Amino acid sequence: MNVTEWMPFIVLIPLIAGPICILLPGQRLPWLLAMLSAASALIIAGFTFAEVITNGTLRYAFGNWQPPIGIEYRVDAANAFVALLITGMASIMLAWGKPTVDVEIPERQSSFYALFLLAFAGLLGITLTGDIFNVFVFLEISSLATYALIAHGQDRRALVAAFRYLMMGTVGATFLLIGIGFLYIMTGTLNMMELAERLPALADSRATQVGLAFIVVGFSIKLALFPMHHWLPNAYTYAPSLVTAFLAATATKVALYVLLRFVFTVFAPDYSDAAMPLAIAFAVLAIAGMFAGSWIAIFQKNLKRLLAYSSVAQVGYMVLGASFVTVVGVTASFLHLFNHGLIKGALFMAAGIVFHQIGSARLEDMRGLGRVMPWTLTGFALAGLSLIGIPPTVGFVSKWYLISAAIDAGQTWIVVLILISSLLAVVYIAKLIELFWMQPRPADSPVVQEASPALLIPLWLMVFANFYFGIDTRLTVGGATAAAQAILGVPVGGLP
Amino acid sequence: MLDWIPTVSPLSVVLIPFIGAALIALAASRPFLRDLFCWLTPIPFFIAVLGQLPNVLAGAGGTQALVALLPGLEIGFAIKPLGMMFALLASTLWLLATPYALGYLKHAGHSNIGRFMACYAIALGAAAGIAFSENLLTLYIFYEILSISTYPLVAHSGDKTSRDGARTYIALLLVTSVGLMLPAMVWIWQATGTLSFTSGGILSGEMLSPAAGALLLVLLLFGIGKAALMPFHRWLPAAMVAPTPVSALLHAVAVVKAGVFSVLTVVLYIFGLDYIVTLATHPFMLYLAVFTMLAASLVAIQQDNLKARLAYSTVSQLAYIVTGALLAVDLAAIGGGMHMLMHGFGKITLFFCAGAIYLGSGIKTISAMDGLGRRMPVTMIAFFIGALCVIGLPPTGGFWSKLYLVTGAWSAGHYVVVGAFMLSTLLNIGYLLPPVMRAFLKPPADEQKIAKAKEAPLLCLIPLSLTALGTIVLFFAAGAAFNLLSPAIP
Numbered sequence: 005m006n007v008t009e010w011m012p013f014i015v016l017i018p019l020i021a022g023p024i025c026i027l028l029p030g031q032r033l034p035w036l037l038a039m040l041s042a043a044s045a046l047i048i049a050g051f052t053f054a055e056v057i058t059n060g061t062l063r064y065a066f067g068n069w070q071p072p073i074g075i076e077y078r079v080d081a082a083n084a085f086v087a088l089l090i091t092g093m094a095s096i097m098l099a100w101g102k103p104t105v106d107v108e109i110p111e112r113q114s115s116f117y118a119l120f121l122l123a124f125a126g127l128l129g130i131t132l133t134g135d136i137f138n139v140f141v142f143l144e145i146s147s148l149a150t151y152a153l154i155a156h157g158q159d160r161r162a163l164v165a166a167f168r169y170l171m172m173g174t175v176g177a178t179f180l181l182i183g184i185g186f187l188y189i190m191t192g193t194l195n196m197m198e199l200a201e202r203l204p205a206l207a208d209s210r211a212t213q214v215g216l217a218f219i220v221v222g223f224s225i226k227l228a229l230f231p232m233h234h235w236l237p238n239a240y241t242y243a244p245s246l247v248t249a250f251l252a253a254t255a256t257k258v259a260l261y262v263l264l265r266f267v268f269t270v271f272a273p274d275y276s277d278a279a280m281p282l283a284i285a286f287a288v289l290a291i292a293g294m295f296a297g298s299w300i301a302i303f304q305k306n307l308k309r310l311l312a313y314s315s316v317a318q319v320g321y322m323v324l325g326a327s328f329v330t331v332v333g334v335t336a337s338f339l340h341l342f343n344h345g346l347i348k349g350a351l352f353m354a355a356g357i358v359f360h361q362i363g364s365a366r367l368e369d370m371r372g373l374g375r376v377m378p379w380t381l382t383g384f385a386l387a388g389l390s391l392i393g394i395p396p397t398v399g400f401v402s403k404w405y406l407i408s409a410a411i412d413a414g415q416t417w418i419v420v421l422i423l424i425s426s427l428l429a430v431v432y433i434a435k436l437i438e439l440f441w442m443q444p445r446p447a448d449s450p451v452v453q454e455a456s457p458a459l460l461i462p463l464w465l466m467v468f469a470n471f472y473f474g475i476d477t478r479l480t481v482g483g484a485t486a487a488a489q490a491i492l493g494v495p496v497g498g499l500p
Numbered sequence: 501m502l503d504w505i506p507t508v509s510p511l512s513v514v515l516i517p518f519i520g521a522a523l524i525a526l527a528a529s530r531p532f533l534r535d536l537f538c539w540l541t542p543i544p545f546f547i548a549v550l551g552q553l554p555n556v557l558a559g560a561g562g563t564q565a566l567v568a569l570l571p572g573l574e575i576g577f578a579i580k581p582l583g584m585m586f587a588l589l590a591s592t593l594w595l596l597a598t599p600y601a602l603g604y605l606k607h608a609g610h611s612n613i614g615r616f617m618a619c620y621a622i623a624l625g626a627a628a629g630i631a632f633s634e635n636l637l638t639l640y641i642f643y644e645i646l647s648i649s650t651y652p653l654v655a656h657s658g659d660k661t662s663r664d665g666a667r668t669y670i671a672l673l674l675v676t677s678v679g680l681m682l683p684a685m686v687w688i689w690q691a692t693g694t695l696s697f698t699s700g701g702i703l704s705g706e707m708l709s710p711a712a713g714a715l716l717l718v719l720l721l722f723g724i725g726k727a728a729l730m731p732f733h734r735w736l737p738a739a740m741v742a743p744t745p746v747s748a749l750l751h752a753v754a755v756v757k758a759g760v761f762s763v764l765t766v767v768l769y770i771f772g773l774d775y776i777v778t779l780a781t782h783p784f785m786l787y788l789a790v791f792t793m794l795a796a797s798l799v800a801i802q803q804d805n806l807k808a809r810l811a812y813s814t815v816s817q818l819a820y821i822v823t824g825a826l827l828a829v830d831l832a833a834i835g836g837g838m839h840m841l842m843h844g845f846g847k848i849t850l851f852f853c854a855g856a857i858y859l860g861s862g863i864k865t866i867s868a869m870d871g872l873g874r875r876m877p878v879t880m881i882a883f884f885i886g887a888l889c890v891i892g893l894p895p896t897g898g899f900w901s902k903l904y905l906v907t908g909a910w911s912a913g914h915y916v917v918v919g920a921f922m923l924s925t926l927l928n929i930g931y932l933l934p935p936v937m938r939a940f941l942k943p944p945a946d947e948q949k950i951a952k953a954k955e956a957p958l959l960c961l962i963p964l965s966l967t968a969l970g971t972i973v974l975f976f977a978a979g980a981a982f983n984l985l986s987p988a989i990p
Contacts, residue, residue, distance in 0.1 A: 274796055391679070393680075394644045395637075395640060395641040396575075396641050400641075401570070404570065404682075407683060407686045408690060411683075411686060411687060411690050412690065419683050420683075423678060426678060427675055427679060429669075430671070430674050430675075430678070438655070438667070442652075442655045442666070444660050477570060
């Protein structure tokens with residue numbers, strides 16, 4: 005099989021399946037189509053990843069129009085790694101989420117799944133393309149679909165949340181478009197590789213610097229980097245469970261990837277740092293986010309919102325790794341990008357199951373729930389341990405790498421900050437575990453049953469993955485290292 | 501003598517309690533099946549641990565590399581003499597603690613026995629994992645599993661007091677291990693490229709600046725919070741809100757011994773005795789351990805609650821072992837290793853007795869124990885023997901370990917430490933013998949309460965008699981422990 009020919013279908017399958025999905029009647033067929041598209045995209049992404057790791061970069065020019073005229077898909081270890089995460093997460097979330105969708109969105113499911121596929125295709129398109137205008141187009145596809153998906157939430161506040169995200173997301177996309185415009189005016193190309201070649205000559209140009217600034221801010225909004233995170237908690241809280249779980253595991257990860265792609269590949273690492281103090285800015289915002297997110301999470305009274313603020317903190321960890329501008333640091337970023345997808349995916353799936361069973365995400369309705377729903381909440385607790393970073397889980401591997409990167413970069417004081425902020429995660433997870441198990445179930449609480457195996461099996465697969473990749477780290481650490489080398493332009497095998 | 505026992509791989513030994521825990525948890529709603537698994541799990545575990553002994557005695561303990569967690573950093577097992585002794589101690593006492601725990605929980609009317617016994621088993625599996633670790637990372641993994649698995653046990657009764665106690669417990673253990681031990685470990689790995697336990701240590705003056713080495717010692721000794729070095733000892737008294745079987749097996753044996761075992765291992769195999777004495781913070785940490793030993797004894801004397809007194813006594817006795825390790829001479833290190841064993845038997849006896857007294861009479865405080873000896877003679881005699889062992893008087897095993905500790909301190913020229921050992925022994929007498937004397941010599945303070953008291957059920961009484969007997973057996977069998985340990989110290 006020629007992987008290069010198949011690779012574009014990772015994006016094309018969901019993109020084409022989306023419109024078809026609208027035409028399908030009923031509840032079963034649209035879901036089936038979405039599931040099949042995600043699974044086939046996953047299979048192709050798996051082959052692509054294997055091919056890229058062994059044989060290096062794949063390139064595909066659409067319509068055989070060679071760049072710079074045509075759009076080129078350019079897949080190296082970094083995008084292949086992220087594409088693998090997105091397709092894997094979409095597959096498992098769809099396999100899990102059907103019962104929750106049946107309850108939360110009883111009507112017009114075909115348009116819901118169509119929007120889901122479009123958001124999915126958009127994220128993949130951002131990841132795989134090698135053309136910066138194409139990045140903008142796919143960003144808009146995925147964002148518009150996501151706004152609509154969030155608005156599907158049962159709670160009327162979902163509409164406000166979607167609107168807020170729409171405002172913030174549009175500002176971000178506009179900033180991005182302005183930045184891309186600046187770069188195009190200066191260089192006359194939209195292809196990432198050609199930009200990388202032409203930009204060093206224009207390093208001193210104020211227009212280039214402004215372009216970079218617009219792009220960084222634009223993506224930081226999509227990434228929910230503190231303090232540009234305001235859209236995220238509401239969006240995650242009120243969106244349908246399936247959407248929340250999927251977005252939490254993928255959307256911010258894609259934004260981080262593409263931000264790093266711009267900062268490190270399109271602009272050279274040392275340029276981005278020289279033009280503006282990006283490394284310092286990232287480090288400061290990341291650390292502020294780590295503390296603020298965790299701190300706010302401690303006081304939340306809604307499970308989904310608590311996890312959302314925890315995500316704001318975790319984005320901080322990912323950005324912090326990249327701010328060291330070393331191979332180890334960016335490896336830590338990519339590693340946590342993947343691992344946090346697994347962790348938050350599992351946590352939001354468990355939260356979704358709880359919401360499905362008790363019809364509420366408020367913590368006070370969950371007192372003593374551990375004895376009633378032992379399988380769901382044991383899964384939640386184990387994923388929580390992974391979030392804290394207890395070995396042998398993926399969270400531990402992430403933390404190990406992040407601390408290594410900080411020591412390696414000579415930033416010992418950052419180690420201290422990482423450790424203190426990760427102890428904040430202990431506080432909110434321990435609070436939840438205590439609430440679920442150590443408190444008695446109020447006598448007047450409604451009768452609740454454990455969820456069906458259809459919901460539990462995917463959750464436990466995800467929990468198992470948290471432990472499996474915490475012990476067998478070949479795929480994650482290997483992939484993240486290759487991704488970091490690819491994005492920093494270090495030749496494969498040239499690890500210092 | 502032990503040749504008939506098959507030697508299985510170290511991983512299989514560690515997995516037995518985990519499998520047992522899974523079975524117990526799955527059978528939680530069927531009391532008969534659940535109890536059956538509780539009874540059965542410690543037996544194959546004990547036999548499997550015992551099966552490792554011949555190889556360790558022959559100087560070739562089992563080794564097993566599992567997976568590379570990170571490039572160049574493997575999770576693996578290598579059974580060394582010290583770990584062998586810890587595993588033997590934990591597995592032997594688990595055999596006795598299981599009937600005690602079941603008897604206690606049922607008699608005291610606790611619910612959620614399935615969850616309790618499953619976590620109990622996981623804790624023992626984690627202890628075995630710690631004992632058999634080949635490197636610091638493996639040790640750390642099981643160390644954290646041990647912390648997490650004991651949290652539900654401490655919070656078991658679920659009322660506000662136990663939730664608060666459990667919160668202090670888990671917070672202190674996680675803050676120290678995540679905040680101090682983890683960065684120390686990453687740092688050592690960055691500096692040396694290995695975390696394997698090696699005879700003579702892996703750190704040396706060439707690899708690290710003097711300041712870095714000194715800081716690492718502080719980070720690791722405080723980071724191993726389970727060793728309860730002051731000021732990070734508060735979790736141990738806090739853990740006393742747990743049902744007594746937890747205090748007995750876990751907070752007198754498995755958890756705290758895991759702490760001092762980690763300290764001994766880190767001192768012997770990460771720093772090395774030669775390197776550690778060159779560190780600037782070494783005298784400070786040594787005298788902090790001595791201070792903990794004395795201060796905890798002084799606090800123990802003030803406690804009227806029997807379990808609280810025993811808890812502070814444990815803090816003090818753990819500091820003996822840390823002191824033994826930090827004296828950095830072979831005799832003291834061996835003495836520290838032996839004291840793990842002797843104190844384990846002695847203190848579990850005392851806790852078993854404390855639980856039996858509570859079950860038999862409802863008494864929790866020492867001042868209420870007057871005249872109890874006549875109603876509960878077996879328990880109080882066992883308490884007396886256990887107390888002798890913790891104090892370090894013949895004919896109990898505690899005598900030998902303390903003798904080696906004092907001899908070691910003398911040979912190292914630390915006469916202040918020798919004096920502190922002596923003073924602390926006097927304090928031990930001061931807080932452990934009064935309960936016995938009150939029980940046997942004073943007339944009952946509360947006639948009605950004492951008159952209603954009776955011996956605890958046999959499921960509790962037999963284990964505590966056996967462990968008391970064990971301390972006496974160890975007096976005569978101490979040579980075997982010495983021979984097992986002496987190759988461990990270069």
